[in-house]
Amino acid sequence: MTPLEDSKTHLVLLATGGTIASRSRPEAGGAAVAADTGEQLLGSLGVPSPCPVRVVDVLRKGSYLLDFGEMVQVCSAIREALADPAVLGVVVTHGTDTMEETSFLADLTHDDPRPVVFTGAQKAADSASPDGPANLAQAVAVAASPQARDRGVLLSFAGRIFPSRGVQKAQTTGLDAFANPDVGPAGWVTAAGGVHLGDVPPRMEPFRLPSAAPDGPRVDVVASYPGADDVLLRASLAAGAAGIVLEATGSGNANRTLCAAIAEATAAGIVVVTSTRVPAGPVVPIYGDGGGRDLLAAGAIPSGILRPSQSLVLLSLLLRLEMPRSRIAESFERCGRPLS
Numbered sequence: 601m602t603p604l605e606d607s608k609t610h611l612v613l614l615a616t617g618g619t620i621a622s623r624s625r626p627e628a629g630g631a632a633v634a635a636d637t638g639e640q641l642l643g644s645l646g647v648p649s650p651c652p653v654r655v656v657d658v659l660r661k662g663s664y665l666l667d668f669g670e671m672v673q674v675c676s677a678i679r680e681a682l683a684d685p686a687v688l689g690v691v692v693t694h695g696t697d698t699m700e701e702t703s704f705l706a707d708l709t710h711d712d713p714r715p716v717v718f719t720g721a722q723k724a725a726d727s728a729s730p731d732g733p734a735n736l737a738q739a740v741a742v743a744a745s746p747q748a749r750d751r752g753v754l755l756s757f758a759g760r761i762f763p764s765r766g767v768q769k770a771q772t773t774g775l776d777a778f779a780n781p782d783v784g785p786a787g788w789v790t791a792a793g794g795v796h797l798g799d800v801p802p803r804m805e806p807f808r809l810p811s812a813a814p815d816g817p818r819v820d821v822v823a824s825y826p827g828a829d830d831v832l833l834r835a836s837l838a839a840g841a842a843g844i845v846l847e848a849t850g851s852g853n854a855n856r857t858l859c860a861a862i863a864e865a866t867a868a869g870i871v872v873v874t875s876t877r878v879p880a881g882p883v884v885p886i887y888g889d890g891g892g893r894d895l896l897a898a899g900a901i902p903s904g905i906l907r908p909s910q911s912l913v914l915l916s917l918l919l920r921l922e923m924p925r926s927r928i929a930e931s932f933e934r935c936g937r938p939l940s
């Protein structure tokens with residue numbers, strides 16, 4: 601671990617809830633709900649932190665409850681923490697269900713060399729052997745490491761370190777909850793806090809952070825599957841969607857019915873992005889008969905390597921920033937490129 605040169609330097613821990621903070625509650629019928637404060641989480645660390653940590657409680661909820669405005673709120677809290685030059689880096693404790701969404705939004709809008717590291721847990725704080733304390737200790741070690749600088753927003757989980765772009769929750773209950781099926785982890789962190797990361801990849805130009813208003817443009821995810829018709833897509837349009845992420849099959853295919861409805865939607869100015877339910881590989885326009893080639897001709901924008909969850913975040917961000925379709929297409933081209 602890196603010794604501190606200046607005793608005033610410190611990390612900030614932003615607590616948002618999730619399983620890492622959850623305990624079973626009689627008032628919830630014994631179900632696990634977010635309960636612990638950031639101070640309680642910090643108090644659970646079995647090892648001393650490499651530097652002082654200041655705690656801010658931002659939210660206390662399961663991440664399956666978050667909306668886009670709350671994700672912006674977490675990003676604003678990161679920005680506020682980094683406004684203090686004595687802050688070395690930020691750790692965010694967060695539920696794992698939507699950590700790939702919030703961390704990606706934070707990465708897209710992160711304009712600072714200092715590390716921001718998300719972590720959480722798969723087992724509740726009151727379980728017999730919670731994984732939260734070790735995950736948090738490792739995230740603190742990563743955030744305090746000079747090796748983690750200039751890498752945007754990272755996830756540290758079960759000893760592995762991932763850039764947020766392309767990361768996916770890949771286990772419902774297994775302790776190694778996250779994966780990047782395209783490129784694997786960027787590095788690892790040992791139980792003793794030793795951080796190992798490879799070369800620093802180039803960073804993308806950050807986007808502006810939009811307002812945290814809860815009533816931004818509506819963006820829905822609509823799936824294609826055997827027998828899918830256009831009823832749900834049209835319901836989304838009728839509900840006022842400004843953007844739709846199509847969770848397509850394979851390399852990004854739908855069918856003739858969906859394709860025709862998408863052509864109508866894009867002609868009316870709705871932005872449609874084609875992503876895929878397949879865990880790895882880019883969206884590629886190859887097939888006709890309502891496949892990816894026809895979706896492209898219908899005006900849908902391929903998401904590159906971004907899965908539906910992260911496509912939803914990028915599209916919601918760009919629509920909140922009032923970007924025209926041409927810049928949205930360019931942004932997906934840039935942000936959807938595989939990280940190598």
Ligand SMILES: NC(=O)C[C@H](N)C(=O)O
Nearest residue numbers: 618619662663695696697
């Ligand atoms: N393991 C977790 O954190 C899952 C939890 N349901 C959440 O996302 O808040």
